[in-house]
Amino acid sequence: MYEPGTEQINCNGTFIALPSLEVVRSAPKMPSDANIDWLLHIYFTRREFTRCRRLIERELNRHLNPEYLYFVQGLIDREEGNHIEALRHLQKSVELNPRNIETYKEIGRTLYLMGRFNQALGVFREAEQRSSRPDHEIYHYLGELLYRAATTQGQKELANQQQAEARSYFELAVQSGRKQESYIRLAELYRKDKQYQQAIDVLETCLHLTPENSEVLIEISVLYLKINETQKAHDRLAEVVSIERKCSPKGLLAFGAILQSRNDVDGALSKYSQIAQAEPEIAELWNNIGLCFFKKQKFIVAISSLRKSVWLSPLNYNALYNLSLIYIAFCLRKLDDMENAFVALERASRMATGQQGGGRNPLVVLNFALFCYETGRLALATEQYNRFMSQAQDLLLPTEYKFQATKLKSLLRISNQGNGILLDSADLQQSDLGENRSKELLPDELPLEVNAVVSRN
Template sequence: MSNDIICNGNAANLPSLNVVKTPIKYEMDPAGNFDWLLHIYYARQDFSSCEALIDQLLDTQLNPEYLYFVRGQIRRNQEKYYEALKYFQLAINLNSKNIENFKEIGKTLYLMGRYEQALEVYREAEELSNRPDNEIFHFIGEILLLSDNPNSRQEAKQYFQKAVEHGKMIDSFKRLAELHRQEKDYSKAVEVLEACLQISPESTEILTEISVLYLKINETQKAFDKLLNVTDINAGCPLGLLAFGAILQSRGDVDGALAKYKQIHGCDNVETSELWNNVGLCFFKKKKNFVAISCLRKSVWLAPLNYNALYNMSLIYITAKQYASGFHTLAAAISLRKESAECYMLLGICLQKLKDNENALLAFERSSGLVKPNMKSPLVFLNSAIFLYQMGKTEAAAVNFNNFVEESKEFVLSTELKFQATKLKAMLQQSNCESLVESLGRLDEENENEKDNLPLEVTAKVMVTPQKLNN
């Protein structure tokens, strides 16, 4: 190809434009600091390049503390814990005031299951640190939770509170909220998780957990608003849909709840005991008892130790007049919660229907004895009073009836329960029971705040989170 061009009518000859590029060679200065390059390799999880660079620099650097530190982290990622401890110890030998080395040793010991030694290391790091360190506080709290000492739980709570105040570790917020929830301080748990939302405002897990806690304190509208945020972020969030369905179910919108549960069932690999429990209760509300029992059997099959599912299934068995099946299911539920007054009450009903009055009496007496002062279980006393009256034990029936009247003061009674209570009172008065209360007039009075109270009845347990055995 010619390089000539025509310029002003004359041919002009141009020089060649070929450019020869000389490759640039980078040479590593033996005295230079390449910690930045090592950090980049480690952040990329390029451990082979890390190892090669460490081997190259170990002989040249006068203070290879960071090299040992990174190699220790690599060994821990490879689950070579003893080698990791060796390298972290070499780093401490070079700089005994760097708390990061102590934190990594503590974390390694924690992963090895050597909790007491890990706690000692973190305590030492806490003393050496010249400023509050949220990571140290968090791991001390985690280790204290694993202790058998009952006082350690409160100390762990204090450390998680410190971690929340001095850092932004989401796990610390979750742990602290979980401890408040286990103590049934739901308002405090909500406060902690609301603060966590400032760090991660689009976390569907945290938003759903807040909505569940709002449900526990009967703030259904706030729970509904949080779940709307969940569906805006992720319309197919299974736990959000489950909580959404539970709210609709509690409001009596069974068809709307079933629609939400159907969306969960359409998700891949999402099939939980809680889902089938709630679906079963929807069919129970529709008076389709046999379909409800099938759903609850599925729930129990997925989680045999789910107390709520067993309790609900026994309730439906009794409604369907399958008393023998109800007895066996209640026996399984009681084995999980031996202090459940409601379970013993239902067991007494089953035994009464099965003509075993002697054991039914023991079950009713057990249920009445399990009611604690802070528990409001008036229905336990009413059923016990009715059974005792039928057995001819009028004085004992009157005592239970008086307990029922006292316990039911904070409830709005359904029409059926008012009728049964008034009828039982009349029968006891005909028996001239001296211990019977004089009046049941309050049962016929209308409560001005009726809409803010729950009707007194044996209620099924709608579930929005997996049931824990220690609750």
């Protein structure tokens, strides 16, 4: 029967009295000198900043060692965007305990967020000196700050020194810790120095931390393309596709470059069209599209695509170079202006061999050799071929370039004798190269540089 004043529930027609909860004893009071750092840490990790502030305000008046209170107060201020107050409280904490490396690191991070990079670099250097053991966070931030300083440095020699020091710190960071950002930065510096295999090794190690990181997999595939390992690049991109239903534009660009290197022009264009629908403002995309159309002998579309690439990136060397080659191969030849074409290629060849301060580019020399052969300048073609071979002997070249060079060698009847490459002049004089020239090497067969760069600046 129901009794008034009691808590009961009706269970299948029967009233059941609920047991009452009685407090047997009151909660114990914390002594005034107790250490509550553990409680403060719990509140902070839960992001209960209001409770943290109340606790800090109460304990600052009676706490025997307020170092940790100021430390947490500084972190809360930084989380809320008040960097000046964060620095003030963190400075108080480090004054109370100068041996606490964690406080120095938090001061350095705060200065980094404020854009005071030189001051942050000084703080992390001091933290490195005070630290009694290797600290991967200190090494990583020193690498970041030195790399940033190198990119903004006006003096080239000093910038190279800072970049080398940054790389050494990133190497220490990956040796002493497992921070993904350190691996990525170190690989970036190796790639910048054109040490592609070292960059691949670093990123392969990074995959142990995050085996299904699609960005790292794509970067590895791009690096494999740099060393002409197209099959390995394809395998890594296949892993990306198995992880993600849709590949990123960078991955699609790499896929297209692989297909393009295998002369699957239509397959490459299908990948590029997917990128163009999502992100059309990529200079490398239109450069590669232009080369695909050039291979299909659609010259007007090729020129338009390359012009768009140049418009998106006016200082893009690859697009400008490829566009100039198409103009030379198409416009000047169709106008029968062979002399101007010869002058342009001769000047490019001189620049490519370093005679006018340019960098080494054996592809330009090979193009000039092919042009000289087509126009009957056999001796000059042989000279340029020999120059190409001397420049390319220690480089990894795409298969297409090797094919064109081998084809030219056979046409010129060049044989390897001793350590040099010599032309059999007697055979040349008796050959019928003039009759077969247009048949063997058409203007469209000039080996243009297919830019497989997929990174975006």
